[in-house]
Amino acid sequence: MANVFGPVPSRRLGNSLGVNLVPLKTCNYSCVYCQLGKTNYFTNERKEYYPTEKIINELEYAIKNTTLNIDYITFVGDGEPTLHSGIGRIIRWIKEKTNFKVAVITNGSLLYLNEVRNDLLYADLVLPSIDAPDERKFRLINRPVMKIRYEEIIDGLKLFARNFNGKIWVEVMLMKDINDSREDIDKISKIINSIFPIPERVYINVPIRPPTEKWVTIPDKRSLMYAQEKLPNAIPINFREEGKFDVNKYTNACEAILDITEKHPLRYDQAKEIAEYFKETIDEVLKKLQKEVKFVEYDNERYLKKLKNKNENTF
Ligand code: SF4
Known part of the structure; x- marks a missing residue:
């Protein structure tokens, strides 16, 4: 199983060399919009899902052998990357041995843990999700493992933001009739504004690829325009990813x-x-x-x- 893939074109990160740290669909959420399908391994346990050393070796090989430019080494993939207990060590290895920037795309759920906040401190960019206006919608949209509470996650993110020297770009997935009402957008805006420093960018995402639940659809333009007005540092939506996949490593x-x-x-x-x-x-x-x-x-x-x-x- 290869844990490093790409570089692949990313809407926000340019050419991104992806690092996947967990088996397919290992997550502590089961989001209604997830493009990976339903969560297979629903867990909040942090452990070495793959040996940390193996991932570092793969990264070293990929960096030496790719023919494409790399803008970011990005932790993303088949589930929630912060569930891997070696993520901090891998990030430190990248920062010590290479000049590449590191991005972590995370649901942000484990930032309430001191150890996870420390693990991500050396990244250049962290992209946590804030999709819900409140606890009830958090359970409806993100469908987390029981013990996770929304308020704790937001508090963890606030603590992290205060000590982090890199950039935070928040991602908000807006879905029609789920979290795109003015009231919900106002509440999401209030949550983001309560983070200090205010995240440098707020990406308003829409489910551009087929989601897990068929009833999840793209919001109307009016809601999207309202969100762009209301959310701090909102970035206009880009509906399609452009660019080519690096398919060099494949034989057919x-x-x-x-x-x-x-x-x-x-x-x-x-x-x-x-x-x-x-x-x-x-x-x-x-x-x-x-x-x-x-x-x-x-x-x-x-x-x-x-x-x-x-x-x-x-x-
Ligand atoms: S957090 Fe990410 S990987 Fe996990 S269910 Fe949600 S969208 Fe899928």
Whole structure:
């Protein structure tokens, strides 16, 4: 199992060399909008899900061998990265041995723990999520393990922000009729404004890729405009990621598409580009993958999604 992937194009981080620290869908949340599907390993336990040393070795290899520019080494992937107890050591290794910037995309849930705040101190950029206006909606949207309380998470984030020298970019996932009312946006804004220093950027995200729950959809323009007005340092929404996937490390299109769809649904046009890179046609590739992936329609786009079990219907 490779823990380091990419560099892949990221809407916010440019070319991002990804580091995945946990097995597929290991998380202490089961967000309604998650593009990885339902949480398989629902846990709040911090441990070495993969040996820390193995991840450092993989990183060293990837850094030496990539042909693309790297803007960030980003902790992201198949679940919540701060559940890995070696994350602090890996970040320190990157900062001591390389000149790359480090970003951590986290749900922020474990920042109430002193050890997690310390682990992230050496990162350059931390991107925590704040999707809920209050405890009730937190349970509805993020569906956390029972013992986590929203207030504690926000307090942890505030403590972290006070001692952190890097940047904090908050991510807010807005969903139609779930958390996009004026009242909810006002409350989310109040929470973000209570963090000092106020996060440098607030990204208003919308579920651009097929979410776990079918009833999750993109909010109307009016709500989005209200959010942009109300949330501090809000960044206008970018609906599509642009740029190319680095598929150099793969030997053929099937391998590349399977690996990418393991992490998130892949737009059809991006899959087609990958097939063309390997001098194959998308039809040939899809024929070979018909037992592995399926099409899903979402927001007027076609996506390829990896099948969880091979008896699911394909195309
Ligand atoms: S979106 Fe992130 S925090 Fe939410 S369930 Fe998926 S991996 Fe966990």
